[in-house]
Amino acid sequence: MLQEKASAVADEGVTVAQSGELANDSSHLGLPVAPSIHHNNEVDQNIENIKVVLHERELWKRFHEAGTEMIITKAGRRMFPSYKVKVTGMNPKTKYILLIDIVPADDHRYKFCDNKWMVAGKAEPAMPGRLYVHPDSPATGAHWMRQLVSFQKLKLTNNHLDPFGHIILNSMHKYQPRLHIVKADENNAFGSKNTAYCTHVFHETSFISVTSYQNHKITQLKIENNPFAKGFRGSDEGDLRVSRLPGKDYPVISKNMARQRLLTSHTHLAGKLSAGVLSGHPQVHSHYQYDSGVALSGTDPQEPLSNPFPSGRESSLLYHCFKHRDNNRHLELGCKRPYLDTAPSAVSEEHYFRSPSSYEPSLLSHPYCGEALGSREACMYGSMDGEAGAVGVSNTEDMPPPSLNCNMWASVQPYPRYGIQTVEAVPYQPFSAHLTSTATTASIVSHHSTSMQRPQPAPQVPDLVSFGTQQAMPPVPSSSSSSSSSPSGASSCDRSAHLPLYHRKPGSPLRVHRDFSAYPTQSPASSREPVYQYQMGLSSIGSHWSDS
């Protein structure tokens, strides 16, 4: 499975955490309602007590310090380091859905110049928002806590028409992965009240998407740490890796390396002259100034000058809890049958559901994808702006039901005003999560089809954006705290965010709540709270990106 032994989970994830709660009432989108949010019900407690620790955090930090780059390809590329977490604090018997979305960290396009990342203009329009739902979802807390939860199969693509359900990104843009934990129990079956979820953001997992590595340091880190790149490891020559090229038995210095060396040399000299390297570049600094007027960046003296992704603080996690109540509207996530006609045999390990675009109404008749997909699979859920339905109840087994693994697909909202707001002052940008498969359409596309059949048009669902996918860095409401979420009581909650949830039950369509608003538009200056300190209110991840 995707879960691995949690043996190495020694990472004491020093992270920034924040918890919050969102009510279904969209009228207060994003308004932090800290105190009132603390309900004594079990749901709240569970969510607020959940702690998430990033696995191999040190490795992530090494990449982060160098400016993490993630390759994106048409066929989809895995992330490395892989996103793996150790989860604790869940109610063993409660079922949760774990999913990841990757949102723009800002609204800039970047270029790697003079051995450092610089802003190269305004970001391209956001790609269709997609979510990667852990294949084991939904599963009980006992299941999730048993071992590491790995999202290593998540793939990134630059193909806007990607039919496989991979997360679509724009090259040369900065992104921030976010982990969402959604409670999916019978009592809060989609659309019902008391639906809660938490969002965890580890700033060290932010990265810039590229089609080919720009920074040689990153290339080396990948080669040194990714088992699949072992073939590129040199002996001990450090930088001089051996390129094993066809017909070449001799070590050669790659073009990239040569370029890097030149750049490094140049930069080093220039850096000394300017008293800074890489991040010390003025342009870089400017990027992290947000509309809110909150200087998120580069203001942290502790941040390594060479780090393109300054963390700005020790804590690495932004945590947010939401609670959804009394939804009036829900969306359904329906798992549909795989595209048998287009990818008949290709259905192997993973399947994705396309969003319910208007074409493929016939799939509605197959609300449940479970049996159709033979095993746990990542599914793509399309969201729909429409109605919602009753909610189904999930089973209670410890193990997740077969084939509920899905990728949720959300539509993209226009960039919210990119900025960060302090929780206190600014309401969340509503981002409805219309992860629904309602109807129409969720269809499955073989994830393994190698033929890249003609991509289906990506469903563009207006109004949707679950989890704020594809929005500029979501100011995830957060407060800092130690490794993870907030422990006791610390939870700033925001009402009005509706978490899209999907519920699957054999024979019943997955459902999702919509009107999920979660992004505050400002980031709290408080984001720099010391680790372990729990903070109420919203903290923008953006602050982590502040440039040094």
Add this chain to the structure above:
DNA sequence: TCTAACACCTA
């Protein structure tokens, strides 16, 4: 910038 083919490697 991006893509496809490639050798090498893991699982």
Add this chain to the structure above:
DNA sequence: TTAGGTGTTAG
């Protein structure tokens, strides 16, 4: 054995 994940390279 084989499917699939790597970075590299040429174009």
